[in-house]
Every structure is written in structure tokens, then in C-alpha cells.
Amino acid sequence: MAIRNPGAVIVTVDVTARTIQAGDVVNVGGQAFEVLNLIEHPGQGKALRFTSGEVLTMHSKTRLTVNRAVRKWGRG
Numbered sequence: 001m002a003i004r005n006p007g008a009v010i011v012t013v014d015v016t017a018r019t020i021q022a023g024d025v026v027n028v029g030g031q032a033f034e035v036l037n038l039i040e041h042p043g044q045g046k047a048l049r050f051t052s053g054e055v056l057t058m059h060s061k062t063r064l065t066v067n068r069a070v071r072k073w074g075r076g
Contacts, residue, residue: 008069017058024066
């Protein structure tokens, strides 16, 4: 996963269907898939569409570990 913003760092985050975000990177079978967009499903589930075109459905109780780019906090 390349950092597109030099003011960001990559962190590992546990997510659910409620907290997953576009831009998160999910590793499946040793391959990284970046979330392009999210499609809401009834019952609090979501379909994750990856930049590669694949789709993964997260149910309301699904938990994943993802890599996420977050902004660095600078010193005042």
C-alpha cells in the first residue's frame, strides 16, 4: 500500500461494517485490496467494492483488520 499523502501514516485498525471506510486496505490471502466505495445493505451490512472490481459483503457482525492512512499530528 503506497502512502499517497506524505502527511499520513499507516495504522492497523479493527473494523466492522459500521466503521469501515473508503480507502481502507483489506489483506486477503496475502493480497491487498483497497476499498473504493461502500454499498449499504439492510440489517447494517455493507458491500465493499475494491479498486480491482471485486466485491466483499460484510455482515453486521463481521470484523476485519485493515490498514488505514491517517494524518500525522504535528507539534504546535
